[in-house]
Amino acid sequence: MKRAMKGARAAVALAALLLVQTFVAPAHAETLVERGDVLYVSVVGTPEMTRDARVDADGRVRLPLVGGIAVAGRNLDQISARIKAALVDGNFLLDPVVLVEISTYRPIYIGGAVKRSGAVPYEPGLTVRHALIAAGGLETTTSVEPVGIGQVLELLARQRATSLSLAQTESEILRLKAQLALADAPAQTTPDSVENTPADSAPSADPSTPVETIQTLDSALLRDLTFQRAANLAYAKTAVKLAEVEIDVLEQQATFQKHEQQLQHDEVERTRKLVERGLVPLPQLMEQQREDSRLSRDLLENYAFAARARQSMERIRHETSLEATQTRIKTREAYRAALSQRATLQSELDIIAGHLLAAGQKSDPQSGISAVVPDVVIYRRSGNETRQVQANMESNLEPGDIVELSLPDLPRG
Structure with a gap:
């Protein structure tokens, strides 16, 4: 029992x-x-x-x-x-x-830039995004004027166009940075090495999006500019080497001419002495003097040719250096303008995002730009201490958390 x-x-x-x-x-x-x-x-x-x-x-x-x-x-x-x-x-x-x-x-408590602040019942798996939805979503600031349905379509179109312009500017900035790095680097690239670039490093031949098309074009442009710079440098090096060879030949020729001229001077002196003694006729001395003068003129012409060859060599070096400097100046000016353009486009996107947020709309997914990402701070109590936790929309919450959301300052357009 x-x-x-x-x-x-x-x-x-x-x-x-x-x-x-x-x-x-x-x-x-x-x-x-x-x-x-x-x-x-x-x-x-x-x-x-x-x-x-x-x-x-x-x-x-x-x-x-x-x-x-x-x-x-x-x-x-x-x-x-x-x-x-x-x-x-x-x-x-x-x-x-x-x-x-x-x-x-x-419960957890949510406040800040939300439509309904207060307590939200906690359930396991609750995230900041879930709590925000329970609080009615984000609350926009009064500095952004609300827009209507018709304006939303216009804003989305502006956002797509501005995003594409921003992508183009970003791609241009990357290309200009690569150009500056190339311009500041030692000139070691040759046209053959540029032509023989492996196929896997070349731009895609069939880009699927406008952004990829822009990146492909900028990559091809950078490749062409690299080839052009390498070809110009190779031409300048060849021209300088040829000028150096010409100068060397002229110097060797001048050495022979000096030796020949010295022999002619000695012959003239011997003939003069024989003329004075009456052993050689005067016309023979005059003929030798004319030959001595010709040799002097040839030597002077040699010196002139050598001077012109040195001048040509220095001109090639100067023009090559000047062209490189001007290229760097233009590239830096374009780089600065692109950075300014990027800041302007980003501000424009912020303004558009603010108006879309006021209309309760998110950004166009094709733009790659989120409308507004709120800053999330969680105050979490452990025992008698409360610590501050930086979080995002996907952060998991714990019972009793206090969540505060704030929006960045939205530019006014």
Whole structure:
């Protein structure tokens, strides 16, 4: 008979446990009970102990027989053990089976740039985005005038066009940065190396979106500019080398001419002495003097050719350096203008996004620009301390969190 009664009690306890696990939502494994939570307490075989009990301001729950039990800051297993110990110590039950679950979580509170500030019931898996929807969505500032349906279509069209212009400017900025890096780098690229660029680094031949088309064109333009610079540098190097060869040949020729001129001078002196002694006629001396003069003229012409060759070499170097400097100046000016254009386009997109937000619309997904992303701060209490947590729209919330949303300043257009 006793064994039958024990078996019946065990069956009742097991059934009650299964019933509780079926109808009561399980708590987070790491979630601690705090003030404001409502606990579901069940003692198998003692119906008067089964109830929902709210954790009061003192962090306690009030239960029949045992009175107040401190539960704040403890997990469910610890609370179950404390209730069981209180029942045993008070000689109410010898070996009670105590079940404790969270029946209702303490709410989270949301405020700031929302339509309805206040408490939002907490459920496991709640995120900032869910809480924002429960609060009615974002509340726009009064500085942005609302727009109608017709204006929304116009704004979306402006947004797409401005976004495309911004993408073009961004691609141009990347190209100009690459040009500046190339212009400042040592001239080591050759036309052959540019022509033999691997196919996988070349732009896509069939871009699928306008942004990819712009990037492809800028990539091709950068490739052409790189080839042009390499070709110009290769031409300048070849021209300088040819000028150096010409100067070297002229210097060698001048050496031979000096030697020949010296021999002619010596011959003229010997002939003069023979003329003075009457052994050689005067016309022969005059002929040798004319040859000496010709050799002097040839040497001077050689010096002139060498000077012109040096001048040509220096001119090529100067023009190459000047062209590189002018290219850098133009590229930097274009880079500065592109940065200014990007800032202007971004401001325009912010203005459009503000008006769309006032109309309750999101940005066009094709633009790649979100309408307005609110700043999210969560104030989370742990024990007696409250810490500030930077979050985003997908951050998970915990019971009792205080969520504050704020919008960035929207430019006025």
